[in-house]
Amino acid sequence: MILISNPIAITNEINTIHALFENGMELFHIRKSEFTEFEMEVFVSAIGLEFRNQLSLHSHHHLAKEFGIHRIHFTEKMRTETSEESLKKWKEKGFKLSTSIHCMADFEKLSDAFDYAFFGPVFESISKPNYASNLDFRMELKQRKNNKTALVAVGGITSERIKAALEYGFDDVALLGTIWNSSNTIENYKLCQQIVHLY
Template identity: 75%
Template structure:
């Protein structure tokens, strides 16, 4: 199970991130689209060194190596702007690569340099109200041929919906709104974790 940071800075964010890791979080995607390089450096510096190899950067990829981060994420736009040669170079340097897709057609076309892909919004987004897809995910995932790349459900994932997403054929889920739009992010994470493990 993966968590994505809130796109904007929030109160006690670093403390909450540490607590999530201490409660079993395996992977945190750092998505701060408005951050400058310096802001990203300050943010990542505040995260304990012992957790940095469990981070993935969505932007300012050039900072990854210096911080001991070995995962980077490519938005759909960034992926389309990046050559296969460049992607392979990241891979050859030992990085795990992920990306975002919005259709099964895009998923099937993905280069096998990618380890996993986020696909959504599967349910109505919690962090972006009214943001919903018209894709029938249950039907779409039956067409899946590309099994080398892990497919991860994104969008509107709550503890009640994890089982449904996995039944559709997703390999895992990513949490965003259910964590950061709640009064108790860590307790919400633990609840999701129990559902995931009991599936």
């Protein structure tokens, strides 16, 4: 199970991130698209050294090596602008790569360099109201041929919808709004984690 950062700053954010790690968070994607390079440096510096290998950067990829981060994420736009040669160079340096897709055709064409891909919104997004897909994900995933890249459900994933997403055929789920909009972030995360582990 993956957690994506809130795109905007929230109160006590770093303390909450540490508490989530201490409660079993395995992978944290830092998606702060508005951050300058300096703001990203400050943010990452505040996260404990012991958690660096569980972080993925969505922007300012060149900072990854400096901070001992071994995962980077490519937006759809970024992916289309990156050569296969460049992706392979990242892999040769020991990085795990992920990306975002919005249709199965793109997933099937993905470079083998990508370890996993976010696909969604599977349900109506919590963080982006009125953002939903008209795809039938159960049918889409039945046609899946690419088994080299893990497929991660994103968008509208709540504790009540995790089972459905995994039954559609997704390998994993990524959470955002259901955690950051929760009145009890840690307990809600732990609940989601328990459900994922059942499947």
